[in-house]
Amino acid sequence: MQDVVAVGGGLAGFRFAQGLREAGYDGRVTIVSDEKHLPYDRPPLSKQLLAGTYTEEQCALPGDAPDVTWVMGRRAERLDRERRVVVLDDGAEVAYDGLLIATGRRARTWNGPMPASGVHTLRDLEDTAAFRSAIDADAKVVIVGAGFIGCEVAATLRKEGVSVTVVDVAAYPMPVMGSEVGARAAAIHEAQGVRFRLGRGVAGFEGEERVTGVRLEDGELLEATVVLVAVGSVPNSEWFEDAGLSMDRSVVVCDATCTVIDASGQPVPEIVAAGDIAAWPHHHGDGAAVCIEHWSNARDMADLAAVNLLLPISDRSPMAATASVPTFWSDQYDVKIKSAGFLRAADSWTIVAEDPEKPSLLVEGHRNGELVGAIAFNMNRSIIGYQRQLAAPAPS
Amino acid sequence: MKITVDTDLCEVHGDCVVAAPDIFDIGEDDDVVQILNAEPGEEYRKAIVQAVKMCPVAAIRIEG
Ligand SMILES: Cc1cc2nc3c(=O)[nH]c(=O)nc-3n(C[C@H](O)[C@H](O)[C@H](O)COP(=O)(O)OP(=O)(O)OC[C@H]3O[C@@H](n4cnc5c(N)ncnc54)[C@H](O)[C@@H]3O)c2cc1C
């Protein structure tokens, strides 16, 4: 292998390039990225960068920039597997003998009429800067979507005293963590002055030039000078959609070694995938391929994909048991939220420990009585125990 | 080998504790990770290198 190409210059693309060099690969590595910036870290965007405690430079990914040919500001438009080339938006072709698919996701946008300005999303550095500069002390911010990003932004802005209202059709914030955690998270945010409109949908936005309000489906009008739409993300998969690969909900499907599977179910030895654009079979997902949109998953997949791409299929190893436990963190006010395990699989939640004063909380998620995940608020030691416990594959 | 952690960076993610439990630990209320053994023997190098790679904020340094 002499020509490895990574499409996507996020966490996964960057770590993959580092991993190839660490594994002793000395051929060419090309990273194609449609962004203007060298790879950076996204978690600080809704936290430290928005709060102003980090500069954009401090969001750079840690570690030495590997010896890489950068193709920046260019979008991959098509994957030609027969000729083994990636076609870019300017018509240029990048040939590969090994390929990483790592184009991640973009923010889901509002699909309906919108005012010309004032409605934002948050996924990259430019989004964050634009949203930040729209906010002043008198801003009335409405956040559509009470997921992790919506809640983190609410917390960051409330610390500065900015008016924040959060709307979601779900009955409680961060619904993936279940109702027990959701109710407690709502109480923490409300105590900090966040207003919620839960169980209620958005009908549309008011204002022509600039947004002036958000109209809810039940008719209520929320005054707004700035709106953040934080309703999830969509995979950047258009460029390989016609390449005959196995797809699941618009992400590419791999086996447990990060090797991409083709539409007929066969592994494609020269193509691996990692991060938010990829699904792989998880032992708590009933063996079905699942896409885990967490930082640690992009890290672990990219590290493994780099090592495996250099090996023949028969020698490739699957995700390590510890790496296969999805972990997630989120910082809101003085609450460090951490999760371990595959929360979406849970059918019941149990509170194991709670101290509303601190505040701290420990909740287990079970499926058919089997532990599948845990969530902790300010209980950093306990969650590590769960990480270890969940690393052992479920008895089958 | 000497191990140091940049306490300004550490966000107590605990990935290092999973990778190298003999070297790092976290108490329930800790704001930064504890180093149990700051000058470990060579037998721990593999686990510590793994911890360095896992840390989401690259807070861990190995000298020597
Ligand atoms: C605001 C925010 C906060 C977050 N906070 C946390 C957190 O606290 N904890 C946590 O675990 N996770 C968090 N995440 C999720 C985490 O950042 C992602 O899981 C991680 O970024 C995935 O990395 P990736 O490399 O797979 O994808 P991405 O980071 O999405 O990188 C993909 C790259 O590919 C580029 N690209 C896309 N299409 C093309 C194309 N056709 N051609 C060329 N380039 C292309 C994109 O522009 C991008 O640069 C957060 C995400 C966001 C947005």
Ligand code: SF4
């Ligand atoms: S992994 Fe990094 S951030 Fe997490 S506890 Fe260890 S040193 Fe701190």
